[in-house]
Amino acid sequence: AKQKGGQAITVFNFNKHTNEVMNKPILERELRKAISRKELTLYFQPIVHVETSTVHFEALLRWFSPKLGTIPPDVFILVAEDRDFIQLIDEWVIEKACEFLRSLNDPKAKVAVNLSPKTLAAPSIESRLIEGVSEYGISAEQIELEITEHSLLKNEQAIIYKLSRLKEVGFSVAIDDFGVSNASLNYLRLLPVDKIKIDKVFIHNIEKETKEYHIVHSIISLARKLGLRVTAEGVETSKQAEMLLESKCDELQGYYFSKPVDEHSLPEAVKELQSRLKVLVNQ
Numbered sequence: 001a002k003q004k005g006g007q008a009i010t011v012f013n014f015n016k017h018t019n020e021v022m023n024k025p026i027l028e029r030e031l032r033k034a035i036s037r038k039e040l041t042l043y044f045q046p047i048v049h050v051e052t053s054t055v056h057f058e059a060l061l062r063w064f065s066p067k068l069g070t071i072p073p074d075v076f077i078l079v080a081e082d083r084d085f086i087q088l089i090d091e092w093v094i095e096k097a098c099e100f101l102r103s104l105n106d107p108k109a110k111v112a113v114n115l116s117p118k119t120l121a122a123p124s125i126e127s128r129l130i131e132g133v134s135e136y137g138i139s140a141e142q143i144e145l146e147i148t149e150h151s152l153l154k155n156e157q158a159i160i161y162k163l164s165r166l167k168e169v170g171f172s173v174a175i176d177d178f179g180v181s182n183a184s185l186n187y188l189r190l191l192p193v194d195k196i197k198i199d200k201v202f203i204h205n206i207e208k209e210t211k212e213y214h215i216v217h218s219i220i221s222l223a224r225k226l227g228l229r230v231t232a233e234g235v236e237t238s239k240q241a242e243m244l245l246e247s248k249c250d251e252l253q254g255y256y257f258s259k260p261v262d263e264h265s266l267p268e269a270v271k272e273l274q275s276r277l278k279v280l281v282n283q
């Protein structure tokens with residue numbers, strides 16, 4: 001049965017807890033048109049490097065569909081991965097991130113972009129990245145690539161080789177959502193990376209001497225021994241931030257500092273988080 005726009009709200013049924021989507025064909029059809037219709041936007045979430053009080057940003061994709069409403073990235077990224085057009089989307093994100101960096105006109109500014117494992121596996125991604133930075137007059141050092149853990153190791157040697165080359169030209173590489181995949185330690189062992197981002201499920205419960213606290217503490221000291229930087233994702237309270245600083249976590253990201261915001265709201269968000277940073281550092 002054909003569904004016309006307007007009824008779509010009832011066609012979809014998002015379950016927040018499972019990210020289950022009914023009616024994937026409509027979602028796919030709309031998503032394929034979303035770029036040219038300018039329905040996609042990049043939001044940016046500040047990541048704080050505490051020691052230097054400097055900030056960089058993670059680019060997070062948002063889709064505001066006039067027909068379907070706001071669809072969370074966890075949902076539509078999966079569809080795009082599943083239907084093999086995630087590369088188009090990731091490349092759009094790379095271009096927008098470059099554009100944003102050019103507009104900042106600050107060689108020290110840095111943006112992290114998420115790359116789906118499928119995008120990373122694509123032969124053309126390397127040249128897209130290299131051409132992207134040169135076209136926009138920025139440097140590879142200004143872009144960090146966030147790689148999620150799942151399924152990467154299918155093509156292990158090729159991925160290791162590709163990441164090494166990208167690092168050689170200046171891009172940095174982070175393992176995203178570290179700890180939730182059963183391959184985490186294997187990633188650490190095999191992949192040439194600069195940073196790990198501890199998944200937010202571990203940060204959630206670290207205020208007391210919980211399992212999570214000990215896991216996070218150990219991941220941080222392991223990372224330091226391997227010469228890697230560490231970011232904690234999902235920092236929501238000052239107490240969590242304190243604990244992480246005590247454990248010598250390099251970078252903090254989460255709602256406590258700022259939610260992801262649009263480009264326009266970013267200066268204000270950064271200004272506000274500076275005040276929270278002062279409180280933390282003076283404690």
Ligand code: C2E
Nearest residue numbers: 060061073074077093114115116234235236253254255260
């Ligand atoms: P991620 O890369 O791990 O991004 C972090 C997610 O945690 C974001 O969700 C962010 O909004 C959320 N977050 C940040 N701080 C907090 C906090 O304090 N508490 C809680 N509860 N959540 C927090 P978001 O924006 O919904 O994105 C979800 C996932 O979608 C991302 O996880 C990433 O895997 C994927 N994604 C987003 N944009 C892109 C993209 O351009 N390309 C690809 N391939 N994937 C993307």
Ligand code: MG
Nearest residue numbers: 058114146176
């Ligand atoms: Mg990420």
Ligand code: MG
Nearest residue numbers: 176177197233
């Ligand atoms: Mg993550």
Ligand code: MG
Nearest residue numbers: 114148176177
């Ligand atoms: Mg993720």
